[in-house]
Amino acid sequence: MGVTNTGLSATEIAAIQTAVAAASPAPTDAAALQLIVDAAVTELAAETAAVLAAVTSAGNGTLTEAELTAAGVTNTGLSVAEIAAIQTAVAAASPAPTDAAALQLIVDAAVTELAAETAAVLAAVTSAGNGTLTEAELTTAGVTNTGLSATEIAASPAPTDAAALQLIVDAAVTELAAETTAVLAAVTSAGNGTLTEAELTAAGVTNTGLSVAEIAAIQTAVAAASPAPTDAAALQLIVDAAVSSMPITWNGTSNDWNDVSNWSTNTVPLATSNIVIPTGLTHYPTTSSALTVKSLTVESGASFIPQATVTGPVTFKRNLPAGNWHLVSSPVADATYEGIIANNTLAIGTGGNIGIGVYSNATGLPWDYATSAKTGTMPLGLGISIKLANIGDFSVTGIANISDVNQPITLGARTNFNLVGNPFMAYVNSKDFGLANRDLITEQTIWVWEGSEYVTYNATTPIEISPGQGFFVEAVADGDIIFAKSNQSHQASDTFKRESPRQSFELFVENEASKKSTKVFYIANKTTGFDNGYDSKMFGGVKASKLEVFTELITENKGNKLAIQSLPSTNMEAMVVPVGITAEAGKEVTFSVNAKNLPEGINIYLEDRVANTFTNISNKGYKVVLENAAKGTGQFYIHTTSKDLENVTIEQNLQDVSIYKSANNSVTITGLQSENASLNVYSMLGEKVISKQFKVTGVRVIELPKMAKGVYIVEVISNSKKITKKIILE
Template sequence: MKKLLLFLICLISYNTYAQNISFTFVNARNTNDGVDDYYEADIYIASDTDFIVGSGQLYFNYNTEAFGENVHASGNFSMETPTGCILDTSFGGGFLEAYNLFIVNDNISSRVSTSFQQNASINAFNVSGVASNVTSTPTHLYSIKIKYNDVTKDPNVSFEIGGTFLDQFYTACGPTSGSNSPDCTNHPGTQITGDSYDSTGASLFSDVNWTGASSAFWSITSNWNTSAIPSTSNNVTIPDVANDPILNTGNLSVNDLTIDSGADLTVDVNGALTVNGDLNNSGTIALTASASNSSVFIVEGSASGQVTFQQNGLLANQWNVITAPVSGQSIKDFAENAANDIRINNTVSPSRYAIAYYDDSNADGAKWVYYTTTDLSSGTLTFELGKSYAISRATDGSVSFTGTIETSDVTETVAADQWNAIGNPYTAYMPINENSGANFIQDNFAKFDSSFVAVYTWDATQNKYTAQTLADAESKLAPGQGFFIRTTTGVGNVAFNKVQRGLDVSGGASTRLVTTNSNTEIKLSIASDATKVSTRILYSETATKGLDAGYDVGNFGGADLDVYSKLIEGNTEDNFTIQSLPISNYEEIIVPVGVVAEAGKEIVFSVEMNNLPSDSNIYLEDKLTNTYTDLTEGGFTVKVEEKLNGAGRFYLHTSAKVLSTDDEIINNETVSIFKSTKSEITITGVTSNANVKVYSILGKEVTSTTIEANQTSKINLNNLSSGIYIVKLQSETSEVSKKIILE
């Protein structure tokens, strides 16, 4: 029968509130005090709604073979409140304990309950600046300790999750001001009714040792002393043996990882290893990345020792924007490492290395600041975690960074209202967008310039920096990947969240930047020589014709060949690589297009559509030549006589209806339709009364009139803007379609 504690029975004024509150075991371990063996574990609490916990009660099942029966009555169980846990909270230098009445009761012979009560009112918490002590981040509530009768038996400790044992936690009662003593009758808290329990962390970890008896591959069972591949329940040790392990495939996890002196561990480009506990590294850990793949190495606990990250696939004399995903790498040692083969310019004084950081406050052409032999003379400068650098080798090959890996959140200093070159600080992938809303852009949304809410990564196929945005499907940054962001005014830093470390998008073999596309959009491209660049027009139910921060995204600029669009309404200063527009009446929206191209070049326009109606047609208007070209029928080629660098010449029109622009005479009657002035057409040769309609190139009727037989008829079109129009004449005996251009 369930024992309800008196203080819970008395709390008759509590309300109930359903929210998700979870309990987990953390750091389960066996300990020994020199005489007896004990099982110990920390109890963590989290909630999807922040609150101050008032009182609570938890029940634990256990193996009586390990601990005996009725562990409270036998004195084998204790409820611990170590320093720093929630139940250890006190105010006034320890004068007022926040919680008391720590009660333990046997419930049955193999189940014990623990409970506590609030000793301080909400007022005491508020005065001390505590707005909540339970959040979405799991936090140490208290600990348990059970003395073994037989340490060789499995403890099998777990939460009791039976229905009658749920919902025993309450938010703190008041008052909210004045008294520091809780008054749960007049100022009740709330009973929380959404409990969930995870007992997986209660399991003890067993030790597994690498032997390398068969080969160097991690995933071969005969290479381990247990003849099994280690898992999250194992503490793994890599000793100094003949065959050092290589993890070359799979996403694997262990608890603690110890690497002895003289031992090496390699995580290859298709391998991923998560250390849920601590890393104790006295040997060497090597991580590798290629142009398309990267190894992943995550440590959830503490990490000691050094890791080497090697970026492969760099081409001679090519610049790469890279970040060091480790701390402590000397820039001098990196530059002088012969294996890195960093270019050096000895024609200037002091000599200049092909290693540079970005400073947007400098003039154009001087924004990349190169390190010189004078800068690096002392060897004290190190690569900054979370900052990216332009680096160039003299030959094809790789570069390596050696240092300690980061296991905590990273705050990177940035310059306000400028472009900043930063980078992924972790040896794991980081989400740019999506990821259920937990991603770099969303975390730092308010810190972006509203016209540039995006991460800009280098696209070698376009030879420019392209935007990854909230409008795109999920994409992630690889370890070592540098990128640009544009900040707004008053911003001093951006944040990287450690809990977002993970694999690539697919969760399988690593790729440096993976995206999928389910947008309704038009991708307009221009090509010249071997380079092709693109801009995108996205359509949605929520977009507007003005600036939609995070969905209208500015162009990075600086490329010799480029294409972009201008907003339909509002911001006229910025150029946009992505523009989001309302999908309603999309065929009536005309988009100004900007082009950057060198004089004498031939550029070819092309278009791709995604999820637009199948009968849609995309027309490119060229105001210089007074032409409209249906890009859905093929490309449009322009020879650039003078350098292009701006908008105003080209416009994109979208139509869901196709109009023929060819002259067409249906019968043998000779009807003449011609432009007699800049804004007037003349019609002759009609032998019966006829109806004349004028349509825009996109199929919209703009004027209609009736003309008489055997007359010369003039139709004034002063009210129409310049562009291409279709004149359609229909009589009893004739049907004529004629294209005209109004200038």
């Protein structure tokens, strides 16, 4: 007809129709009709300001439900978001509606639009079109009310965009929040605030078989609801939410993850489960297929061997006493220093330092202490030192490691020791670790800090290295040591030491301040020289203690201070073991021994070549005041024999004497009893290059003149007896 006011609402058209019907005579052409339309629209436009003033608060442009009701709008129970959507629609109307009837149309249109937004969101935010919304899908859709139960999520019809979905979410949460006091009165005992399973059942709650702890957790959730739910349906939502968030605990009837009897709920955990693996069990889980978890926590003393990907955060805990430093490592990948600092209460030192120390074998001090500003990822296989402010668990969170781990070790300017650590949530055998890395480390030995001293472990005393345990190795060259995933096991408890019942003795020396020891084992097929994996020197990565005791090799002695020495199990009575100590002059020290499984009738004698005495220390200690500071061998020797050496004169056998190059221009001689001795050094052509007379009891260092590189023969003569040894000058 040529009428140009398009986009008219039903109300506007109805008003125009009324105006047309009221016109007399009725308009007969488009031009006349246009005048009627314009007049009607103009009349509507003129009615604008009054309604906006009437239904907004103090002219602030914000509609409230009370204002809508006062204006005659009948859609009550609108959420803040719905009212905001209506306000947007009102503002968009041109011209704006001027009365309640027109405004009602806008309200109806806005609400209808929300109700009509159905299929798209179901396709966009449901899993494989199965009509089930998940919390993750809500979050992806931009919905901010997380932690919703399945009942809350199941709105129908589903809205088609995040904004509309948010309105439904808000409505569901608001409905729960509004259900307040009745349930608390109906399902608690005598108003004492304690829910029982019977009361839950009576209230229509279907989650039966709840434990006391679970009911207590539900009660906490109910009490925390503000306002609390008022009927069984609402309470059921709280129960469901509380139960879904409760941890599922490993029972350990077997190692099979998929065995329902291994779980506290008698069901295999889901991807939404919070899982706890506790300590003190006989069996721990090993998995061969991929897992997804909401969270997984491995408690101190427990273990877990994943052989396939685990999706979800994994937290490992290790109980550490307060007041001491402990060597630790991360048994999970992607752990960060900032996470360690945030999740542990670390000791505070001077200058802003905290209880994290990183070891360095370069020049300078061995420990670099961190501050609270330290960031970055902690590499798998690296060891660090940790000191907690209070006794408790050291906690680290990351991703489960399922692969072999290669950790770099280096030669250093100060030492060649490197601090590494178990990168798995299960135990690693120290002997197998040493064998796997024998080409990269000087000896198949690890050194572990045990609260007050470094303890040496090798194949004579292999241990199961605990998850998260740090330890030292000594590099023979730069390279990557390997932690093989195949070298993992579960253990019944947090067992560090596992000694075999071998023939052995442990020699102790103590003063008023401390006590130290060294071990000697007698093992078939071992030698009096160096046996890799069975002879181990003391830890030398930090400053030495003021009191030390050690032994040296009977043959092939290079001056290494041994914490563990292994000797043949045969011919025990013919072997004399050099004993060295480090101690201050003028201080009394006491020697004692603890023997295990030695042959019947064998006693252990300590020979003091300065005092010229033998003491059977199998049954009593030997006390001595050192006239001079002790820093090596030469004064003390151990004899294992069935003879009574306290009443027998022993003629020295020069095979007990050790000769070795102690520096490139010196030779050390230990074990001589006679004061008078001589030394001759010959080239390989038989030319005598040095001859020297000297007096010694114990240790003597002979300085050599400057000589060409090569092999030389050292000859020592004492009491008409002679011993020779080859040395190499480099």
